[in-house]
Amino acid sequence: MARQETLGDRLSHQGYDGETRGEALVIRFSIGAHRLASGLIAGAVLLFLAASPSHAAAKIQRLVSPGGIEAWFVQDATVPLIAMEYAFSGGAGQDPSGKSGVGNMVASLLDEGSGDLDSKTFHERLERRAIELSFSSTRDYFRGSLRMLKDNKDEAFDLLQMALTSPHFDTADVERIRAQVLSGLRRDSTNPTSLASRKFLEVAFGDHPYGRPGNGTLDSVPKIDVADMKDYVRRVIAKDSLRIAVVGDVDADTLGKLLDKTFGGLPAKASLTPVAEVEATRPPQRAFVPLDVPQTVVTFGGPGIRRYDPNFMAAYVVNHILGGGSSSRLYKEVREKRGLAYSVYESLLWMDRSALFIGNTGTRADRAGETVDAIEKEIRRMAEEGPNQKELDEAKSYLKGSQMLALDTSSKLAQALLQYQLDKLPIDYIEKRNALVDAVTLDDARKVAKQLWDQGLLTVIVGRAPQAAAQPAAAPLKTN
Numbered sequence: 001m002a003r004q005e006t007l008g009d010r011l012s013h014q015g016y017d018g019e020t021r022g023e024a025l026v027i028r029f030s031i032g033a034h035r036l037a038s039g040l041i042a043g044a045v046l047l048f049l050a051a052s053p054s055h056a057a058a059k060i061q062r063l064v065s066p067g068g069i070e071a072w073f074v075q076d077a078t079v080p081l082i083a084m085e086y087a088f089s090g091g092a093g094q095d096p097s098g099k100s101g102v103g104n105m106v107a108s109l110l111d112e113g114s115g116d117l118d119s120k121t122f123h124e125r126l127e128r129r130a131i132e133l134s135f136s137s138t139r140d141y142f143r144g145s146l147r148m149l150k151d152n153k154d155e156a157f158d159l160l161q162m163a164l165t166s167p168h169f170d171t172a173d174v175e176r177i178r179a180q181v182l183s184g185l186r187r188d189s190t191n192p193t194s195l196a197s198r199k200f201l202e203v204a205f206g207d208h209p210y211g212r213p214g215n216g217t218l219d220s221v222p223k224i225d226v227a228d229m230k231d232y233v234r235r236v237i238a239k240d241s242l243r244i245a246v247v248g249d250v251d252a253d254t255l256g257k258l259l260d261k262t263f264g265g266l267p268a269k270a271s272l273t274p275v276a277e278v279e280a281t282r283p284p285q286r287a288f289v290p291l292d293v294p295q296t297v298v299t300f301g302g303p304g305i306r307r308y309d310p311n312f313m314a315a316y317v318v319n320h321i322l323g324g325g326s327s328s329r330l331y332k333e334v335r336e337k338r339g340l341a342y343s344v345y346e347s348l349l350w351m352d353r354s355a356l357f358i359g360n361t362g363t364r365a366d367r368a369g370e371t372v373d374a375i376e377k378e379i380r381r382m383a384e385e386g387p388n389q390k391e392l393d394e395a396k397s398y399l400k401g402s403q404m405l406a407l408d409t410s411s412k413l414a415q416a417l418l419q420y421q422l423d424k425l426p427i428d429y430i431e432k433r434n435a436l437v438d439a440v441t442l443d444d445a446r447k448v449a450k451q452l453w454d455q456g457l458l459t460v461i462v463g464r465a466p467q468a469a470a471q472p473a474a475a476p477l478k479t480n
Contacts (some may be wrong), residue, residue, distance in 0.1 A: 060417065060427055063246075065256035067264045071244035072417045072427060073255060076410060080150040083247030083410045087141040090215035090236035091239040093275045093353075099224050103137030103236075105177065106229050110135050113174040115162035119173050122159065131156045133163070139210055140275075140352040141422065142236050147411065150249045153258065161254020161262040164237055169226045178221060185218050192297040192361070192462040195289050199460045200299045203287055204280040210354060216400075238270035239263060245417035247410040278354045279303055284456035288465075296368040296463030297360070300375060302455060304348050305448070307423045308335035313436045314444035315452060319348050320395045321387045322379070322453075323359055323420060323446075327394070333378045340371045350423075357452060365464045376457055383453035386446025400434045 063073040095102045111126075111133055126133055132147040133156070144164075148156035188194035198213055205211030216224070242263060246255060272360025280303040305315045313420040323330045334344045346359035363371040387395075407413045407430070420429050 010474070017278065021118055026153075039422060048242070055125065058247075060118075060430070061252065062427055063252055063256060063259075065171065065259045065264075067260035067330055069242070069244070069256075069263050071246050071258040072421060073252065074247040074410075074413060075243075075249075075251060077249045079410075080249050081410060082146075082148055082150060082156075082246065082250050083243065083414040084146045084246045084248075085143070085414045086146075086242060086244040087143040087418060087422060088237050089141060089241035089270065090232075090272055091138045091141045091143075092212070093139055093209040094232060094236055094273055095209070095212070095214075095216075096228065098220060099216075100212040100214065100220045100333070102224050102228050102232050103142060103183065104215045105174075105181065105221070105224055106167075106232050107135040107137045107142070107170055108177045108181065109173060109229065110163040110167045111159075113168035113170055114159075115166045118168070119170070122162075125155065125159060131159065133160060135163075137214060139214060143418075153250060153254075157258045157262045161265070164262070165265055167233065169229055171226075174226060174229075178224070178343065181215065181221055185216065185221065189218070189292075190291070191294055192291050192295070192362075195291060196297045196299040196360070196460045196462040199287055199289055199462070200458065203285060203458055204301070204356060205351070205354070205461065206281070207280055208278045209275055210278060210351060234267070235271040235273075236412070237434070238267040240269045241272075244417060245414045245421065245422040247417070262446040275353050280354060280356055280453060281458060281459050286459045289460065289462040290465055291462050291466055294365070295362045296365045296461060297362050298368060298372055298375070298459065298461050299358070299360050300372070300457045300459045301356050301358040302453075302458050304350060304357045307350045307453065309431045311444070311448045311451070314440045314448045315398060316348060316441045317392065317395050317437060318382075318387055318401060318445040318449050319346065319357065319452075320447075321391045322346055322382050324395075327398075329378050329382065330375060334371060334374050334388070338370075338374055342373060343373055343374070354426055368461055368463060372459060372461070379453045379457065382449050383473050384450070386449045387442070389442055392440070392442055392445055396437050396440065399437050402428075403433065 009132040057340075058074045058076060061073045061075070063071045064074045065071075092101070092103045111122060113122055117125065124208070126129075129152040130149055131152060132145070134145045137145045144160070145158055146160050177355050188198075201211050201213070244259065244263075247353065250258075280301075283302045289447075305312055309315075320328070322328060323344070325331065325345075330344045330346055341363045344359065344361035346357060349358050359375070361371060361375070407416055416430075420427075426432070
């Protein structure tokens with residue numbers, strides 16, 4: 001079944017979910033299909049999650065296969081499992097104008113029959129061998145994940161090779177997946193969090209590809225045809241932009257041969273449509289989307305900081321102080337002191353062509369204005385004063401300690417190693433990372449706080465109009 005990855009077009013939060021991919025979750029507006037084989041895979045996953053070797057201290061190798069396929073690789077025989085994460089440049093940014101959602105449809109259909117296997121047989125093979133295979137289209141990348149028991153590696157890599165090189169896109173499968181995507185979009189049309197996120201991206205990026213919904217719209221998805229999907233595969237899935245991370249119980253020679261067999265037959269070069277650099281719309285701006293629901297959703301943010309910026313680590317640390325969890329300033333001010341919301345968070349999100357800071361909360365309709373005022377006041381205070389030394393020390397201690405938990409399984413480490421490659425970080429970044437956190441000074445934190453939050457906020461409010469707030473909620477409004 002095709003579905004959005006975690007949060008989909010909804011906006012992620014750094015503080016609550018930790019650092020499983022790179023410095024923060026690489027949700028970054030990711031859309032895609034995710035499949036888990038049942039039966040045998042359940043036991044494998046339990047074993048997988050139970051293993052907690054000290055991955056952060058593992059030796060990371062730069063492996064180059066006989067055919068020239070490069071990967072970052074950690075050999076780990078703690079459990080007989082192999083995890084691979086990989087990505088091709090492209091993603092939803094390569095969706096044709098007027099047809100947003102092509103990449104998402106491709107991600108949902110690559111495992112719906114390929115080579116000489118129809119959809120049913122393909123999935124039976126996955127389930128029989130406890131193989132987990134998934135694809136997703138993020139804003140900048142078409143990503144994939146493969147996990148298997150060591151003994152099933154040959155079949156797992158064979159199935160992936162077939163999915164990437166000879167997908168069927170049969171009419172019956174396409175229409176079934178299209179119906180599922182459209183059903184999800186209809187649900188989102190009455191979901192305040194989805195509506196707030198989409199409106200925020202529209203306000204922030206306008207007509208730029210980052211402003212379009214990655215999983216498409218009710219207008220665009222019906223227009224997508226098989227030719228669009230085949231063209232997307234031809235243009236995006238190629239070796240020159242491929243990045244790979246592998247962690248698990250396999251030796252370098254065997255892995256090199258598997259990588260050549262799987263990826264060696266792909267086109268040498270992608271044919272990507274250039275995506276322009278873009279800066280998010282300057283605050284302050286506020287938009288209201290009417291929706292007759294009991295709880296109002298508030299999404300707020302503004303221009304962020306790029307991953308390559310020398311001030312990024314200072315921004316990352318001070319952002320944790322502002323909105324990174326239950327000890328953050330926003331949480332204390334909005335929830336603990338005023339009782340305005342159950343949760344409130346704020347995150348740094350970065351893409352290849354832009355960056356944002358993003359926050360979200362939900363509150364009673366009649367207290368939405370008070371909630372926005374409290375958030376704006378606290379963010380303005382952070383911009384003007386910055387953090388104090390105690391806050392800085394506690395944030396640094398947390399962020400250093402949490403890295404070990406963030407990399408405690410082969411799966412998490414593979415995800416992180418892939419993200420480090422996409423972020424153009426050095427292969428020894430894991431070893432250097434805590435020293436970079438330690439190096440952030442109070443002056444660094446205060447300067448970057450002013451840089452990030454001195455302009456005010458882009459704010460999107462979705463819910464009932466103030467005059468209707470005291471009335472019982474009717475059925476959700478239907479919108480397109």
